[in-house]
Amino acid sequence: MRYKPAAAGYLTSVDLDEVADRLYALTPGEFTAAREAEARAAKDAGEVRLARDIAALRKPTVSAWAVNQAARRHADELAELLALGEELRSAWQAQDADALADLTRRRGEVSGRLARLLRSGLSAAAAAEVEQTLEAAVVDADAADQVRQGRLARPLSYSGFAPAPIPKQRPKRKAPTKEEDEAAKAEEAARRAREREEAESAYQEWRDALALAVQEHEARAEKVAKLERKMAKARKKLAEADQRLDVTRREERHARQRLERAR
Known part of the structure; x- marks a missing residue:
């Protein structure tokens, strides 16, 4: 969907922070086109300095x-x-x-x-x-x-x-109790489960994206192959037409020469 700046806001002086908030809420892929739209809207509203400041905003890294x-x-x-x-x-x-x-x-x-x-x-x-x-x-x-x-x-x-903890004499560490040890193990297991769930979610998302990309690539490759086959046939027909044109021109020239001799 095409980005539309808040054009109505340009009827009065718009704060650069307001525009920046809108732009940096977008994804990096949307940023450049949106920035150009905002700068153009500001310029059209007579806010030349604001338009220049907007154009100077840098696209964010991922x-x-x-x-x-x-x-x-x-x-x-x-x-x-x-x-x-x-x-x-x-x-x-x-x-x-x-x-x-x-x-x-x-x-x-x-x-x-x-x-x-x-x-x-x-x-x-x-x-x-x-x-x-x-x-x-x-x-x-x-x-x-x-x-x-x-x-x-x-x-x-x-x-x-x-800032880091100030070194001091460390007290002797007490061995963890059985309950503390079990709690630590449960916390570690929960952390690993969360990380595994996040990893599986990310993998599923990219696997689905890959499937769509493969499907699109195959469809476009098939279209290209069909066009190439049509192009090959067209080139063959063009070559045949070129040959007929050469023969026709030669025969027309010979016929014209015979006609001139017969006069």
């Missing part, structure tokens, strides 16, 4: 698009992760080792859960970029703001020092 969807489809999970990031940075400034240890554990759980929601159908490289971007949003406030806006064009990374 991983950036996936993170952008977190702000729209998984807002609660994203808010939880970013809130943990704020607590982590505060705990690091306060040098609160116990809080850092607990928050780091919770961050791993929340970021892992959100990453699983976002990486379905992505390549391994794109999934890694999603996790890298979420990690940057946890440890860096500016990155968190960008992720929260949902308008990333590229994945984010953070090269600074990430």
Whole structure:
């Protein structure tokens, strides 16, 4: 379906953020045509500067698009992760080792859960970029703001020092009880089951897509083969017509010469 910008909004001055929100909610495949439509609508409305700013918006990578969807489809999970990031940075400034240890554990759980929601159908490289971007949003406030806006064009990374638990003397670890051991095993089994279910769902989706692609390819290949057969017959008939034309021209020339001699 052809993208239609909110043209009515251009009757008054439109904020670039409003347009960007619409564009970055689309898939990367839809982005370029939609951006051109928005820029054209702004220009037609006399908003030349806005049209130029819209045209400068960059098409998102697949991983950036996936993170952008977190702000729209998984807002609660994203808010939880970013809130943990704020607590982590505060705990690091306060040098609160116990809080850092607990928050780091919770961050791993929340970021892992959100990453699983976002990486379905992505390549391994794109999934890694999603996790890298979420990690940057946890440890860096500016990155968190960008992720929260949902308008990333590229994945984010953070090269600074990430908050981590402050080293301290470790108490002796107690051996897990039988109940704790069974609970851990049950949790691991549930995690594996979820991952298997996600993998099976992604495989089924791409297997169905492959079947459709094969069917379409075969149909088009058959059409091409039929056209090639028709073309071969047409070329043969053309060659026969060329031969008849040569013979006819030769005979017409001979007949004309005989006629001229007979005069």
